[in-house]
Structure formats: C-alpha cells, structure tokens
Amino acid sequence: MKINLLISLLFNLVYVARGNSKPNILFIFADDYGFNDVGYHGSEIKTPVLDKLANEGVILEKYYVQPICTPTRSTMLTGRYQIHTGLQHGVLRPAQPNSLPLDETTIADKLSESGYKTHMVGKWHNGYYKKECMPTYRGFDSYFGYLNGAEDYYTHVLSGGFPDLLPFSLWSGYDLRRNETVSTKEKGEYSTFLFAKEAQNVITNHDSSSPLFLYLAFQAVHAPLQVPQQYIQQYEGVIKDKNRRTYAGMVSAMDEAIGNVTKTLQEKGLWNNTVLIFSTDNGGQVYDGGNNWPLRGWKGSLWEGGVRGVGFVNSPLLTKPRRVSHEMIHVSDWFPTLVKLAGGDLNGTKPLDGFNVWETINTDEPSPRTELLHNIDPVKTPWYCKRASHGYQWCPQAALRVGDWKLLTGCPGDSRWIPPPNSSLNLNEENYLNNDNKKLFLFNIAQDPEERHELSSQYPEKVKELLLRLEEYNSTAVPVRYPNPDLAANPALHHGVWSPWVISEHADITAYGSTITFAQTRLLISQIPQKKSSTTVYLPSSVTEKDQGYSKSISATRQPPSLS
Numbered sequence: 001m002k003i004n005l006l007i008s009l010l011f012n013l014v015y016v017a018r019g020n021s022k023p024n025i026l027f028i029f030a031d032d033y034g035f036n037d038v039g040y041h042g043s044e045i046k047t048p049v050l051d052k053l054a055n056e057g058v059i060l061e062k063y064y065v066q067p068i069c070t071p072t073r074s075t076m077l078t079g080r081y082q083i084h085t086g087l088q089h090g091v092l093r094p095a096q097p098n099s100l101p102l103d104e105t106t107i108a109d110k111l112s113e114s115g116y117k118t119h120m121v122g123k124w125h126n127g128y129y130k131k132e133c134m135p136t137y138r139g140f141d142s143y144f145g146y147l148n149g150a151e152d153y154y155t156h157v158l159s160g161g162f163p164d165l166l167p168f169s170l171w172s173g174y175d176l177r178r179n180e181t182v183s184t185k186e187k188g189e190y191s192t193f194l195f196a197k198e199a200q201n202v203i204t205n206h207d208s209s210s211p212l213f214l215y216l217a218f219q220a221v222h223a224p225l226q227v228p229q230q231y232i233q234q235y236e237g238v239i240k241d242k243n244r245r246t247y248a249g250m251v252s253a254m255d256e257a258i259g260n261v262t263k264t265l266q267e268k269g270l271w272n273n274t275v276l277i278f279s280t281d282n283g284g285q286v287y288d289g290g291n292n293w294p295l296r297g298w299k300g301s302l303w304e305g306g307v308r309g310v311g312f313v314n315s316p317l318l319t320k321p322r323r324v325s326h327e328m329i330h331v332s333d334w335f336p337t338l339v340k341l342a343g344g345d346l347n348g349t350k351p352l353d354g355f356n357v358w359e360t361i362n363t364d365e366p367s368p369r370t371e372l373l374h375n376i377d378p379v380k381t382p383w384y385c386k387r388a389s390h391g392y393q394w395c396p397q398a399a400l401r402v403g404d405w406k407l408l409t410g411c412p413g414d415s416r417w418i419p420p421p422n423s424s425l426n427l428n429e430e431n432y433l434n435n436d437n438k439k440l441f442l443f444n445i446a447q448d449p450e451e452r453h454e455l456s457s458q459y460p461e462k463v464k465e466l467l468l469r470l471e472e473y474n475s476t477a478v479p480v481r482y483p484n485p486d487l488a489a490n491p492a493l494h495h496g497v498w499s500p501w502v503i504s505e506h507a508d509i510t511a512y513g514s515t516i517t518f519a520q521t522r523l524l525i526s527q528i529p530q531k532k533s534s535t536t537v538y539l540p541s542s543v544t545e546k547d548q549g550y551s552k553s554i555s556a557t558r559q560p561p562s563l564s
Helices: 002-017 048-056 069-078 107-113 191-204 242-268 331-341 358-363 383-387 460-474 550-557
Strands: 024-030 058-060 117-123 142-146 157-159 172-174 212-217 274-280 311-314 323-325 371-377 397-402 405-409 440-444
Touching: 024 069, 024 242, 024 331, 048 242, 048 274, 048 311, 069 107, 069 331, 107 117, 107 212, 107 331, 117 191, 142 191, 191 212, 191 242, 242 274, 274 331, 331 358, 371 460, 397 460, 405 460, 440 460
Parallel strands: 024 212, 024 274, 058 323, 117 142, 117 212
Antiparallel strands: 058 311, 157 172, 274 311, 371 397, 397 405, 405 440
C-alpha cells in the first residue's frame, strides 16, 4: 500500500515538474481493425509505427470492445454498457431518428469541466437526426469529420441509408463537416491522411496553457477498400488475396498517418506530457480483408474475434512501460480512467459500468474489473429458434464474461475460425462447429481463448451462476432504441448532404418510429443442462412492437456490414 502511494506521489511530481499537472490525451480509434492485422501479433501487414508505440508502452492483451461500431463508440464516450443507453441492437443507420441519448454525459463534457480543450476528428456515428446530437453539442470544442458509419474515402459520399430497403437504399449524400458546417473543399483527399492532417493542425494550433483532449477516429480500415496504389505495391507478391492486399495497404497508410500525428506532438513539445490510447472499435471484417486469427468469429459476433480488441497505451509518463498486460480492461473503462487522470470527478454522470484502470496500466496493479457484459440484444432471435420443433420461441443474443468463464446465449454470430488468406492452414471441418439449434455456450477463456471446447454440459452449476448474473444485468436494461427510417432524412431534401432533419429541439425519438420494449428476462434454471445431458437452456423474453412497420426495419438490419 505504501509503495503504491509513493508511486502515485512520484507520478504527480513528474506532472508538476513538467509545468502542467494534467496530461494531454490522444485517443485513437481504428475502424474494423482485426486482431491479426497488427505487426506485434505476427501479422504479415507492416505496422512499424504501431509496433514501436505499443512495444514502448503497455500492450493490452486482455482488452475488450463491443462487436460493432456505434456500441463501442458510445460506450467509450459514456463509460456505460449499451444496454444502459438503448443502443444494444445494431448500429445507427443514416436515416434513423436516433442517437446517443442526449441526457448522457460524455467524456468530452467531463474533460471540459477539468479545463481541457476538446477536439474530435473523424467518424462520429453516434447520431445526428437533430443538431443537438452532433459532436459540438456533446462536449467537443471543435469537430471535423463525417457523421455516418462509412463513405467513399475520396469523394466523402455515402450511398444507401438502409441497404436493400427501398427507397432508402437509393439515397446518396455528401458527408463531411467542420463543426456544423458542410465542408466541400476536401473532395478528392484520402480520408486517412485528411484526418491525420486535421489532427496535426489541432495540435499545432493548440494553446499549451490548457491540456488537450484529441479524439481521432479514423475511417480506416473500414470498407470500402480504397488506398493510394503505392501502399498496395509493397504487398504485391506477398499477399495473394486482392482484398487482403488492399486492406494491408490501408493499414500501412493508417500506420504512417499515426506516425505523422505523434511527430507533430513531439515537434509542438507536447509529447512528454501526453497519454496516447490506441483501440480498435470491434473485430476485423473478414469479407473486407480483415482477420482475427486465431480467435473465433469476427466483427458483429460475440465470439472473441468480434470483441477482443487490439489496444495499447503509450506515454512517457508511464511508470512501468515496455510490457504486456493480461489484465481485463474494457472500452467502458476509458471514461472513468481518463476523467480521473485529468483530475476530474465523476459527479453528475449516470451510474458507470467502467472502472478506473490507470494503476493497472501504469504500475501493473491487478485490474479492478473481474467481469464484463458483452451485450444483451433482445431483438436478435436466431433463425434456428424460429424453426425449432421443441416449442420455445425466444432466445436473445447475449454474452457475459466473469473471471475466466464466458457464457453466450442465442446466436452469438458466425462461429468460424478464419485463417488469413495467405495461410497454409486448410479451411476444413475443424474450422467449423455445428451450432444448429444450440443456444447456450460455456467456455473457459483463460484456458481456451480460441473457444474450441464448449463446456456447458460439464459445468451446469457454472452455467446457472452466469445465467443468474445475466438476469441481473438484464433487469437494469433500458428499452432498445431502433426506430424506423425517416423519409425526411433523404439527402435530396438537404442539398445532397446527410444532415440533421428534425427541427424541434424537444423532438421525441419515439415519434419517428418504433421503440422496442421487453420484459425482464426470466431464466428457466430448472432446464440447465446436467452432465452428459443434451438439454440446453435459453433466455425467454417478451418483445412488444409499437407498430407493424417494425418488421420491415428488422429485416433491413440483416445486411452486409458496410455501414457499421
């Protein structure tokens, strides 16, 4: 205890000696960046900048994010699980009157209270149906970037609000803004370098008398697969698969861009008092060149390949750098960690799901986090639940980690293990697991991080324990916010630009589509499988739909992940 106190005092003295008691914070999100796509994980993709930053800092090897974009980003901004913000189903679509709830306090709000200048560059994807949803109303002093989930890297145009759902799939609009104003002069500039250049400008123009919080959310390496040709050439003859080769070029371009940003921090004289956090937002998308080998699953799934993320922290302020941490850390932890690091307090926030993990990162203390909720989505019903002959009608997608154990229910997503396209490994029967009609899975992740050995029938008491814990979480969940798309969002009605379209500052989101509500889940403990039994457990729940049109919007969610 005395040693920890001494370390903390020395850490504070270092701040004082540097003339600023509050560190600058640079938080970088990479989009759809796979576990097997960074050099220090043995990837064939070259990432010298990321490797150097990670190896000189603290690599987070037990770091978790959410399985898709909006949930991860909203969780980072609020420190709260998506079941507590209503964003537990899917991502925000361009035409939906939906957003991160306006009564949520963001990390930018809290850092502003602590005297920080707060700036955001890049992908927002937390809603913009009315202006109050946009970054400059959510705690950021400035914003430059795009509001939706994806777009062309050069034209900055997004086509299709809801793929395969007419007329929304035909819509097309421009999406790039400076603060609240559309910015068109950047047409033709590749977004990875455009956003890095903007981040460099923010750093260069920053008044060093105030601490800086810069949130840099790259478009890279999300689809579409686009990058200047010179970044692909280095992989010619090395990576045969075209998508993987282009994706690798995109990663290399992002790696270079991050190097440009950190160099500017050094030139400005800010680096020695800066904490840099790098994180993916979810697992890699294998259909677009990403890879998560040897983990199971990918983006959009609750398997480890969808939620175990690439992440690290680098800072000259670290007490114990140059190491790998195997302590459990979740994306929700950044909110309390960074607010406390900045000398702020957590007053005025809703109950947080995140923990302050700074001492875990800084001095290798055990993580205060011993469990995490991956998600509970009462809307996602596995297709085999609908056709099963044994009578049950509902088993929501959910996953929970407690200690070494992980429980998954419903359909956790595509369950394959996908080697990189260059691999000599064969995609044989061993890489698939027949999950037909199965709706409950138990794994010991500490012993089996690849999720190859399902243990629910061997440990029925552990299943019961985790189901009860899952029920406790579900009892705190708020209704799902997933309204129908709105015809008024058509960019053609807004000069060809994706823009806020609801005028009233007091508009109620429920007025623009269906909001799903669900009753508290009741778990059928009596049906927990016993040893050598084939009986399985499900989580029955009820869902009510406020209008018949909802079924159409549900069908529209089962799409390729081009907008997530």
